[in-house]
Amino acid sequence: MKIRDISRMAWDQVKRRKVVTGLCMTGISIGCAAIIVALSIGQSAQTYVTDEVNRNFKMDEITVTPGGGIPSQGGGSGGAAQNNENLDPGKLTAQKLEIIKSLNHVVAAAPFEDAGYMQMLTVDNKIADVQVKATDLRTLKEFGFKFKQGGVTDLPGMVVLNYGATLGLIDNETRQKLYEQMGADPFNSDLMNQYNSLSVLPSEMYRQQVQLQATDYSTAEGKVKLSSALQVGGILATAEGTDDLRASYEKIMYVSLETAAMLTEQLSFGINNGMSPNVEENSYKTVTVKVDSTDNIKSVEAMIQKLNLNAMDNLYQQEMLKEQFDMIKMAALGIGVFILVIASISIIVAMTMSTHQRRRQIGIMKVLGANMGQIRNMFITEAALLGLLGGLLGVLFSYLIIMGLNKLVGTAGDSLNFFIPLTTIPVGLAFAIMTGVLSGIYPAISASRTDALTAIKRD
Amino acid sequence: MLRVENIKHSFKTGNEWTTVLHDINFTVNKGEMVALLGSSGSGKSTMLNLMAGLMKPTEGHIYIAGHDIVQMGENKLAEFRRKHIGFIFQAYELITSLTVRENVELPLVFQSVSPSVRKQKALALLEQVGIPDKADLFPSQLSGGQQQRVSIARSLITEPSVIFADEPTGNLDTRTEEEIIAILLKLNQTLKTTFIVVTHELEVAEQMQRTFSLRDGYLINNPPAAADAKSAEGGTG
Incomplete structure (x- = not known):
């Protein structure tokens, strides 16, 4: 049939x-x-x-921190003994960074020191809380960042803002007033809408002058220090598919290592309160390494570990x-x-x-x-x-x-x-x-x- | 062509065995058209079912075209029926979801014959049974006589060795009955196909070349075939 x-x-x-x-x-x-x-x-x-x-944890990047058998304070505390690599084999030095850069499959490697959150002031008295990161600004493009405006610059006092840092800049008075109103009437949807619309309000920041402000919360009066004027040399573009509201949640200012050292000097209160940049020359707390493919992450990690350094990737997030x-x-x-x-x-x-x-x-x-x-x-x-x-x-x-x-x-x-x-x-x-x-x-x-x-x- | 040897058939009712056929023997020659005559309960339908391989006898053998069908398993019997046996039912037994032509073609479908050959053969047979214009109708659109003609055409399509007709005129009026018998006689003459017609009507049986009569499971009349009778006469004379 x-x-x-x-x-x-x-x-x-x-x-x-x-x-x-x-x-x-x-x-x-x-x-x-x-x-x-x-x-x-x-x-x-x-x-x-x-x-x-993937948006939050870049899968093709490795975070390198000081490692080795002898306890290391990284580059944070300074001190002559710690500057000697023989006494601290786990130290993350500039020489080791150069070796990492020369490894196969490494696209870029640069320190990314998190200098904490500070208030950024514009010339027209607008204010925003930004996270300050010290890095080699010349490597930003190698790490996949794209510039919306401006470009790479390593002149002292030049900074790069991400797009989120240009959103929601409000003058201090208006911000305080709005916070107070929202505190008094937390369920007022009109106030919430007003706050949301202000949060994504863009400001033209390219080539503008800004200052960073640090407050000493250890004293009752809250002593305030202002940095010297910094100039915005570039604005980074947002990642594809990120809307303004999401972008406004992440405000980052990238500064060069030299600028970070200058800011440390200007804004330090003599104690490390976590709110001021603190970068030691020739050694780093954190280096980020970009690898050409996630397939090569493990092999590069193994090489880095041979330098007595800790290497951590984000692949476990994917595996989990x-x-x-x-x-x-x-x-x-x-x-x-x-x-x-x-x-x-x-x-x-x-x-x-x-x-x-x-x-x-x-x-x-x-x-x-x-x-x-x-x-x-x-x-x-x-x-x-x-x-x-x-x-x-x-x-x-x-x-x-x-x-x-x-x-x-x-x-x-x-x-x-x-x-x-x-x-x-x-x-x-x-x-x-x-x-x-x-x-x-x-x-x-x-x-x-x-x-x-x-x-x-x-x- | 068809030889029935020492057929005995019994079935069990409760603890008792009832014999419905007793030592039946007869032979039908190729191209003959014979009647199996008997009243209700005489055993004629049981005999038909045994000859068609739908039942197994308790004892005896049935040979069709030289093959003992009693020894065959179900699938072999199915294959044998497909090639050697045609059926004409009292109630026509057409498949209502198929057209007249498709009903006629059905036995060839089980033989994996190509659609074009099937169609050609079916239309030729419908022509022979006198309903060429009904090919695309469904059985429900036909009269009883027309449905029986379709059933006859279907039985012939595989060019079988023998066709069993079970009370083929049982559901028809007298005039249609005559038409159907005339068609069967004509087909027997033109195609030389062997027909075994089971009937309880003497008028139908009388039109056949020979009639085997059954009564209470016994074969009471077993006339010799015309050729055999002639040679017997020659032998004695």
Whole structure:
């Protein structure tokens, strides 16, 4: 019996037995949709979280800190003994930085010293809290930063701001007033909206003069020191897909190591209160290394560790996430398969009913020469066809469900976007067809064993 | 062509065995058209089912085209039926979801014959049974006589060695009955196909070349074939 004939006969039955077809398709489509939606949600969430992690933790970078067997204070505390590398083999020195730069697969390496948060004042008395990072400004481009305005400069007193640092600059008086009002009426949505709109209000900062202000919180009067004037030599562009509100959460001022040393001198209160930059010449607390590919991270890390330094990457974040999402996806798949198993019961019942109703027809076919295998194949093909149709309906349902979910999430203002990865569609369809075939086996065997004589006998 | 040897068939009812056929022996030659006549309960339908391989006899052998069908397993029997046996049912037994032409083609579908050959053969047979214009209709759109013609065409499509007709006129009025018998006689003459017609009507049986009569499971009339009778006469004379 030709496949074409079997398929055509199966299709005729599927068209003819609308109730059975409807019942089976409904069951299978729900199961198939459950699998596709569950896998899609898992995949969408994974993509979303991975993007977020990648945005916050650069996967192709290694953070190098002083290491080795002898306890090291890094470059932070100074002291003649610590400047001698022989006495502190774990020290992160300029020479070691040069070695790291020369390693294979290293794209860029530079110190990124976190100098803490300080207030940035503009010439028109606007104020913003910025995180100050001391680095080799010439390497910013090598680290993948793009300039929105200006460019690399290493002149003393020149700084580079990220885009977020140009947003939400408000004069001190207005800011204090708004804070007070919000403190007095924390649930006032108008005030919240006003605050939000001010937070993303852009200011033209390129080539502007700014100053940093440090406050000594150890004294009751809160003594304040102002740095000398700094000039904004460049504005960095935001990462792709980052909106202004998100950008406004991260305000960073990049300064050169020389400028950082100057600021240390100008803003120091004699104690390290964590609010002033403190950079020692020729040794660093933290160096960031950019590698050409995440595949080479581990090998570069191993080389760095040979220099008696600590090296830490962010890959564990991805691995941790992968493990978690693999578990979520397996659980989702399990739920979908469970629904399909339940659905398969409906198919077995419907197909068995159908077999019983068609006993006479099966009997006639057997008398006309159909053997057990041909009858069985006809029923299994019919079940597979029901599975395929149910699966296709399930795919349609999945798209509708995902559309609905996106609308729901969209109205909640979240940037999470659900999507159906194309690979989940064949998975869903395969499960649907497999369910159809497996559910059709018992009815098919039952049909093939129908006794022709009993079936065609009329009372 | 068809030889029935020492057939005995019994079935169990409770603890007792009831014998419905007792030591049946007869032979049908190729191209013959014979009747198996008997009243209700005579065992004629059981005999038909045994000859068609739908049942196994308790004892004995049935040879069709030289093959003992009693020894065959279910799948081999299915294959044998497909090639050597045609069926005409009292209630036509057409598949309602298929068109007339598709119904006629059905036995060839199980033989994996190509659609174009099937179609050609089916249309030719519909022409022979006198309903060439009904090919694309469904069985429900036909009269009883027309449905029986479709059933006859279907039985012939595999060019079988023998066709079993189980009360082929049982559901028809007298005029249609005559038409159907006329078609069967004509086909027997033109195609030389062997027909075994099971009937309880003497008028139908009388039109056949020979009639085997069954009563209470015994073969009470086993006339020799015309050729055999002639040679017997020659031998004695």
